[in-house]
Amino acid sequence: MMVIDKIKTKQLVIRYGQYILLLFAFFSMNMVLAQSKSKVFFEQADAFKFDKNIGEDVQRLIGHVIIRQDSTLFYCDSAWLNDKANSFEAFSKVHIHVNDTVNVFSDRLIYNGNTKIAELFDHVKLLDKNTVLTTEHLIYNRITKTALYDAGGKIVNKENTLTSVIGLYFTPIRTFHFRKDVVLVNPDNETYSDTLIYNTNTEIAYFTGPTVIRSEDNIIYTENGWYDTKNDLSKLNERPRISNMEQIIEADSLYYNNALSSGIAYGRVHITDTVHNMIIEGNYGEFWDKRGKAFITDSVMAITYDETDSLYIHADTFWVYFDKERQAKMMSAYFGVRFFRNNLQGKCDSLVYRMSDSTIHLYREPILWSGKNQLTADSISITIVKNEVDSLVMYNSAFIISRDSTDTFNQIKGKNMVAYFKHNELASIHVDGNAQTVYFVREDDGYLIGINLAEASTMQIRVKDNEVQNISYQSSPTETMYPQDKLSSKQTVLKGFIWQNYLRPKKKEDIFKHPEKLEIEKEKSVKD
Numbered sequence: 250m251m252v253i254d255k256i257k258t259k260q261l262v263i264r265y266g267q268y269i270l271l272l273f274a275f276f277s278m279n280m281v282l283a284q285s286k287s288k289v290f291f292e293q294a295d296a297f298k299f300d301k302n303i304g305e306d307v308q309r310l311i312g313h314v315i316i317r318q319d320s321t322l323f324y325c326d327s328a329w330l331n332d333k334a335n336s337f338e339a340f341s342k343v344h345i346h347v348n349d350t351v352n353v354f355s356d357r358l359i360y361n362g363n364t365k366i367a368e369l370f371d372h373v374k375l376l377d378k379n380t381v382l383t384t385e386h387l388i389y390n391r392i393t394k395t396a397l398y399d400a401g402g403k404i405v406n407k408e409n410t411l412t413s414v415i416g417l418y419f420t421p422i423r424t425f426h427f428r429k430d431v432v433l434v435n436p437d438n439e440t441y442s443d444t445l446i447y448n449t450n451t452e453i454a455y456f457t458g459p460t461v462i463r464s465e466d467n468i469i470y471t472e473n474g475w476y477d478t479k480n481d482l483s484k485l486n487e488r489p490r491i492s493n494m495e496q497i498i499e500a501d502s503l504y505y506n507n508a509l510s511s512g513i514a515y516g517r518v519h520i521t522d523t524v525h526n527m528i529i530e531g532n533y534g535e536f537w538d539k540r541g542k543a544f545i546t547d548s549v550m551a552i553t554y555d556e557t558d559s560l561y562i563h564a565d566t567f568w569v570y571f572d573k574e575r576q577a578k579m580m581s582a583y584f585g586v587r588f589f590r591n592n593l594q595g596k597c598d599s600l601v602y603r604m605s606d607s608t609i610h611l612y613r614e615p616i617l618w619s620g621k622n623q624l625t626a627d628s629i630s631i632t633i634v635k636n637e638v639d640s641l642v643m644y645n646s647a648f649i650i651s652r653d654s655t656d657t658f659n660q661i662k663g664k665n666m667v668a669y670f671k672h673n674e675l676a677s678i679h680v681d682g683n684a685q686t687v688y689f690v691r692e693d694d695g696y697l698i699g700i701n702l703a704e705a706s707t708m709q710i711r712v713k714d715n716e717v718q719n720i721s722y723q724s725s726p727t728e729t730m731y732p733q734d735k736l737s738s739k740q741t742v743l744k745g746f747i748w749q750n751y752l753r754p755k756k757k758e759d760i761f762k763h764p765e766k767l768e769i770e771k772e773k774s775v776k777d
Contacts, residue, residue, distance in 0.1 A: 289318045289335050289362035291328070306333040314339070318362050321391060322346040325358065335362035343369065345389070351420055352376045353389055353396075365391040373398075377420055380406045380449045384416075394420045406449045409478050410434045413445070423449040435478055437507060438464035452479040464507065466538070467493040471503075481508040495575045497521040498536070510538035518545055520569075522577050525604055526636070528552040529567055529580075538575065544568045550760070551580065555636035558673075562588040563760035564600065579603050586611075587760040592673045593638060594618040594754045597629075607633040617641070618753045619675045620715025623650045624668070625747075638670045648745055649678065651717065653689040659717060660687040661710060662743045678710040686720060687741055690730065700736055703728040 295312025303309065308330045310316075316323040316330065316337060326341035339358040345367060346352055356371035367389045375382040375389075375396055384402035389395075396418040404411040404418075404425060411434075413427035425447045433440035433447070433454055443458030455475045462469035462476060462483065473487035482505070489503040491512070501516030514534040520543070521528050529551045536543030546566040553560045564582035571577045582600040598613030609631040611617075617624040617631075626643035633639060647666040651659045664682030668675060686708070688701040706724030710717055722728060754760050 286335070286363055287319050289316060289330070289332075289337060289360075291316045291330055292322075294328075303329055304331060307331050318365070318391075320348070323358070323360065336360055337362075345369075347389075347391070347394075347420075350378050351394075353387070355387070367391070375418070377418075377423065378449070380404060380423070382416075382418060396420065404447075404449075406447075406452065408435050409447075409452065411445075411447060425449070433476075433478070437481055438462055440476065451477075453477045466510065467491055469505065474502075482506055493575055495522060495524050495571075495577070497523070498534075500534070511540075512536055514545075520545065522569075525577055526554050527577070527580070528554070529569065531567070541572060541578075542568060542570050548761070551582070553636075558591050560588060560590040560593075561757040561760055562586065562600070577604055579605075587754055587762075589754040589757045589760050590673075592619065596752055596754075609633065616749055616752060618750075619670075621651045622675060622712075622715060623749065623753075624648070624666075625650075625749075626666070637673050640667060640669045642667050646745065647680070648743075650746065650748060651715075652748075652750075653691075656738075657689050657741065658687070658746070658748065659689055660685075660743045660746060661708075662686070662745065663708075675712045675715055677712060680708045680710070682706065684708040684722075685743055687743055688717065688720065697733055699730040699732055700741060701728065701730050702736075702740075 291310055291314065293313060293315040294310035298309040298311065300307070300309055310328045310330055312326065314325045314328045316328060316339070323339060324342070324344040324346070325339035328337050328339040330337040337360055339360070341356060343355045343358045344352065345358070353367070353369060353373070353375045355369035355373040357369070359368045360366070369387045369389065371385060373384045373387040375387065382396065382402060382404050384398040384400065386398060386400045388397045398416050399414075401414055402412065402416045404416070411425070411427060411432065413431040414429035415427070417426040418424070427442070427445045427447065429443065431442040431445045433442070433445065440454065440460060440462045442456050442460040444456070445460070446455040446457070447453070453475055456471060456473055459472050460470065460474070469483060469485065469489070469491050471485035471487060471489040474483065474485035474489065476483045483503070485503040485505070489500060491498040491503060491505060497520070498514060499519040500514035503512055503514050505512035512535070514536070516532055518531045518534045519528065520534070529545050529549065531545040531549035532547035534543060534545035544566055549564060549567050551562040551567055562582060564586040565584035566582070568581045569577055570579045580602040584598065586598065586600045587596045588594065595611065595615065595617040597611040597615035600612070601610040602608070611629040611631070615626065615629045617629060624643060626647040627645035629641055629643050631638060631641040643666040645664065647663050649661040649666070653659050661678065661680060661684075663680035663684040666681070667679045669677045684705045684707055686701070686703045688703070690698040690701050692698060703720070703722055703726060705722040705726035708723060708726070709721040711719050754762075
C-alpha cells in the first residue's frame with residue numbers, strides 16, 4: 250500500500266508549474282509537523298479476520314468499523330488495518346469526522362497514520378459549514394488541515410458553485426486555491442479564470458490570471474483582482490475591461506459595483522462607443538449605468554472618427570449621458586474646450602454634442618477656424634450629417650475674419666449667420682441682421698483693385714476653396730469701393746475685430762496646450 254503516489258505528484262508539479270508552491274506546502278509541512286507520532290486504533294468492528302494474501306501484518310475489519318487517531322474518527326463498512334505500519338485502507342461508506350465542522354466521505358480511503366495523510370477515491374465529498382466539495386480523488390492532510398484534488402472538483406458555497414481541474418482547500422481559513430479551467434457560477438454572473446482563490450467565509454474570489462466575468466448586461470475581463478460575490482463588487486487591477494453591445498471601458502484599474510451598475514476607473518481610462526464611433530480617454534472616470542451617465546477627467550480627450558478623418562476634443566471634464574439601452578444620447582465638455590480636425594478647429598468654454606440630432610453646441614466665447622476663416626459669435630451650433638459638417642449657426646455678434654495678406658483681413662459681421670458646408674469645406678454664408686463687410690478686391694495676380702465697404706440687412710456670400718467668391722447684398726444695401734490710399738487702417742477694421750490665430754490648434758497635440766503657453770505664442774501670431 251502506498252499512501253502517496255510520489256510519481257503522480259511529481260507529474261502534477263511539472264505539469265502545473267504555477268502550482269508548485271501549493272503542492273510543496275501541502276506535502277512538505279509534514280516533515281516538520283509530524284514529529285510526534287500517534288497510534289491508529291480500531292474502536293469497533295462486527296468481525297475480525299486475517300488473510301495472508303492481503304498481508305501478514307494486516308487485520309481485516311468487517312461491519313460498522315470505527316478507527317480512531319487522536320481526536321479524528323474514521324467510519325467505514327470494512328477496512329484493512331496494518332498495525333505495524335500504523336496505516337489502513339477503508340472501503341464503502343467511508344466517513345472521516347475531522348471535527349465539528351469538517352467531515353469527509355468517499356467509497357475508498359488509504360490512510361497513513363505516521364504522515365496523517367488520507368487519500369480518498371470515488372464519490373468524494375468534503376463538508377465544511379456551508380461549503381460542499383465533491384471530487385473523484387482527494388488527498389487530505391490532517392496536520393496542515395488541507396485538502397487537495399487533482400482530477401477535477403466542484404465546490405458549492407451558498408449561491409456560488411465553483412469547478413476546476415485542481416483545487417487546494419485550507420480548512421482553518423476556509424480558503425480554496427483553484428487552478429486550470431476555473432468556473433465560478435452564481436445567480437448574477439459566471440466567472441471563468443485560469444487561477445482563482447476563494448474564501449468561503451467572506452465569499453470573495455481573488456484572480457491571479459486571465460479572468461472573464463460574464464453577466465446579462467456586460468462582460469468583465471481582468472488578469473488580476475477580486476470579486477465580492479456576496480456584495481457583487483469587483484476590483485480589477487491588471488488590463489481590466491468592461492464591455493457590452495455599445496461601450497467598452499478600459500483602464501489601469503477598475504472598481505465596479507454590479508448591483509448598482511456603477512464603477513470608478515483609474516489611470517489610462519479608455520471608453521469606446523461603437524455605436525457613435527467615439528472614443529474618450531483620460532486618467533479618472535466614474536460611471537452609473539442605471540442613472541445613465543458617466544464622467545471622465547484628467548488629461549481627457551474625446552475622438553469621433555469616420556472613414557476619412559477624426560475630430561479630437563480636449564476639455565477639463567467630459568460627461569456622457571445614455572438611455573436604458575446604454576446608447577449614448579449626449580456628451581458635454583466643460584472648461585477650456587479645444588478641438589482639432591484637419592479641416593475644422595475650434596475652442597470654447599463648454600460644448601454639448603447631442604447624438605439624437607447630430608448637433609454640436611459651443612458656448613462662451615466660441616471660435617471656429619475653417620481654412621483661412623475665423624468664425625466667432627456668442628454661441629455656435631454645428632450640424633453633422635453622415636459624419637460630415639453640414640451647416641452651422643452663429644448666434645448674436647456673428648463675425649467672420651479671413652486673412653487677405655499679412656496686414657489686411659476680409660471681414661463679415663452681422664447679428665446671426667448660417668454657414669453651409671460641402672464635403673466639410675465652407676461653401677456659403679447667409680448673414681441675417683445688420684450685415685457689414687470689409688472686402689479687399691484683387692486681381693487674379695493679387696494686385697489690389699480697392700477696398701469694398703458694404704452694409705445691408707441681409708446678404709449671401711459664396712465661398713470656394715475657403716475664399717470669398719462673391720457677395721450678394723439684400724434689403725437696401727449700401728456699397729462703396731475705395732482706393733487703398735483713401736482709407737486709414739482703422740476704417741478697414743469693423744468694430745469687435747479680434748484676430749486670434751494664436752489660439753488655433755495647428756495639430757491634434759495642440760488641443761492640450763496650456764493658456765499660458767498660448768499667450769507666449771500670441772506675440773508671434775501676427776506673422777502666422
